[in-house]
Amino acid sequence: MAVSVPTSLAEAVSLLSGAPDSVVLAGGTDLMVEANSGHRQIASVIAIDRVPELRTWGVDVVRRNLWIGSGVPYSTVMQPGIASLVPALAQASRTVGSPQIRHVGTIGGNLGTCSPAGDTLPVLAALDARVHLASVSGERSVGFDEFMVGVKRTSRRPDELITGVTIPILNGWQGYSKVGVRNAMVIATASSCLAVDTDGRSVRIGLGSVGPVIIRCGEAEQWISGRVDWSELSVSNADVDEFGLRCGAAARPIDDHRSTAAYRRRAVEVLAARQLRRAFPNG
Template identity: 55%
Template sequence: MAVMTPTRLDDALEMAAGNPDAHLLSGGTDFMVEVNFNHRKPVDVISLARVDELRQWSEDRGAGTIFVGAGVVYAEMEKGPLSALLPALAEAARTVGSPQIRAAGTLGGNLGTCSPAGDGLPVLSALDAQVHLASTGGTRTVPFSAFMTGPKKNDRRPGEIITGVTIPTGDDFQGYSKVGVRNAMVISIASACLSVRDGRVRVALGSVGPVIIRATAAEEWVSSVPVVDASVALEFGERVATESRPIDDHRSTAAYRRHAVSVISRRLLERSNDR
């Protein structure tokens, strides 16, 4: 049993290669809940909290992209220059837990856990983010749509570390909306991220299926409609809801989730129209 605390990415990759079963720990806001409640007995842990290389973000204006390191915390996405570049990510970050959680939780941790309720994930889906992974054998890049494979399941291979995501910039609009039982400290029961670029609408849904769902049929339909008015927005919401695949569970019902996702998708489209 050991906790490893590398400070360089190369060292972390060596540790992950030597111990592919070790848990990769970032902010700890998911992992420690499971440990505290005896749902998980950690054996070996590689803490990435001190790897500064993972905590950087940068804009590539030439390529029209932003790289967000896996160790960037929600507090940094919520305010300041990154929030201006990725407003939907900022809106999503703002809904995560409490200030204490947002000071610790990271985008890489959200990807590692890969919960359908992960607040950052609909943003990565709607904005067509690419997920970067590294190992001692090299690096690879996977579109987010292929990265998340099921509830709390992803394409990360043993020995790999999620290093960050690349997100295209230049959307004409992007927004995020979330429904929970109250206004703070809440796990989403339905969420949506909507972006518009050159008249093309993209919408991704959280907490209403085993993975983040892109409502591609509704996207196609609304992108072909010349003028978005109230009745179009209403129909868009309804079409989005038919593409969701929610379940009844302890947090909500499938019927309510379908309703909620229809309402927030409609409102996001209206917001994009009002800009």
């Protein structure tokens, strides 16, 4: 098997353009599992862990955006620098696998696999993140909702590298919660990220593992954003319960080896209501 190890972004996209059927290898925590189990035939690999441009992060203070390179590992996202700006992403990162997985597994790899159970994805959806892609033809960015198009399916073209994400920095509470069969080393049975934008007076929510893609609950978001008392930052108990039910109604869960559809729907009802109450502790 041919393995290339580019040391710059230009070299990486040039290699990918010359061989678009090559497989991109970041931390390898998804890819090597697939390769070792024989689920993926790999002819050639482009290993991107030595591309410095992909391993940076930074803040655009004018646009109030955070940039995170696709090669940034979870262990970095959990540090105060990023965690203080997008706490929900740090929370999601803390729930991924084990310390070893978090040390090498990357945001770009979570996006590359694009499983509905990927822990960072409900956060990227709820925060309206943009995914950046590069090829020899140039760069483009798409909203997360345009990037993830199905179960493990994305709008990335074969000759494109995911270079990173930009995430709006919001004022307001945000959090990520996941339900699984145990507390650690677990793939989500259901997950939820709720984010409040107090400046825009809106509540957003992204649900994971309850549909083929991450589900934004547009109707429930609009409804609850109109019910919150934004001057007191409070919401009634009845509205908290109703919000949970509306989010559950938006879910499109299935029965599979991890859970039943009914359990998943109930789980996101509870997660959504609980997160809303945490966001607005005053009833």
